[in-house]
Amino acid sequence: DQQVKQNSPSLSVQEGRISILNCDYTNSMFDYFLWYKKYPAEGPTFLISISSIKDKNEDGRFTVFLNKSAKHLSLHIVPSQPGDSAVYFCAASYNQGGKLIFGQGTELSVKP
Amino acid sequence: AAGVIQSPRHLIKEKRETATLKCYPIPRHDTVYWYQQGPGQDPQFLISFYEKMQSDKGSIPDRFSAQQFSDYHSELNMSSLELGDSALYFCASSLVRQGIQNEQFFGPGTRLTVL
Numbered sequence: 001d002q003q004v005k006q007n008s009p010s011l012s013v014q015e016g017r018i019s020i021l022n023c024d025y026t027n028s029m030f031d032y033f034l035w036y037k038k039y040p041a042e043g044p045t046f047l048i049s050i051s052s053i054k055d056k057n058e059d060g061r062f063t064v065f066l067n068k069s070a071k072h073l074s075l076h077i078v079p080s081q082p083g084d085s086a087v088y089f090c091a092a093s094y095n096q097g098g099k100l101i102f103g104q105g106t107e108l109s110v111k112p
Numbered sequence: 113a114a115g116v117i118q119s120p121r122h123l124i125k126e127k128r129e130t131a132t133l134k135c136y137p138i139p140r141h142d143t144v145y146w147y148q149q150g151p152g153q154d155p156q157f158l159i160s161f162y163e164k165m166q167s168d169k170g171s172i173p174d175r176f177s178a179q180q181f182s183d184y185h186s187e188l189n190m191s192s193l194e195l196g197d198s199a200l201y202f203c204a205s206s207l208v209r210q211g212i213q214n215e216q217f218f219g220p221g222t223r224l225t226v227l
Contacts, residue, residue: 043204
């Protein structure tokens with residue numbers, strides 16, 4: 001049973017435009033959400049996180065939005081750059097220091 | 113800044129052999145996690161250690177065992193290897209502090225191929 005879902009396996013965006021990656025979850029006990037970026041043959045790189053007590057967190061070009069009632073979060077990248085091309089994983093945990101449960105990933109391609 | 117170190121980066125084994133994967137967490141991090149990522153799949157949690165004690169266990173086969181040592185490095189031991197064990201194995205570390213959620217930082221992974 002996939003508790004964290006990324007329903008779009010791929011996304012293609014033009015350089016300079018906004019990239020929006022979506023993630024849905026089923027377990028209302030999740031209280032911490034993270035986004036990771038992954039290149040082939042490398043480990044996931046942490047991008048940004050959000051606690052369940054917030055609905056938005058921003059870090060430079062990256063903003064994560066959390067809609068708890070809809071059990072939905074999204075990652076916005078503005079402006080998108082070709083170097084952003086990678087697989088993006090959404091992850092969730094439900095206790096401090098707990099394991100991460102990952103979505104299936106979305107492959108973002110930013111075209112020049 | 114120091115990152116999570118994993119060794120070896122690549123490992124090729126025959127069926128029924130054993131393998132040992134090593135992980136060196138970021139200095140001062142107190143928690144280590146192991147994840148397995150099969151081809152085309154998302155990372156799946158295996159096991160974690162907090163202050164050298166097992167803190168959580170996921171879908172880890174009985175053929176696998178792990179421990180965290182006094183210097184905080186961790187080893188994942190895999191015996192009676194099967195073809196299906198071929199995957200990327202990631203180690204992550206985190207500093208778990210009371211009242212604060214902290215992100216996990218991942219190592220580059222060990223690619224295990226079982227022939």
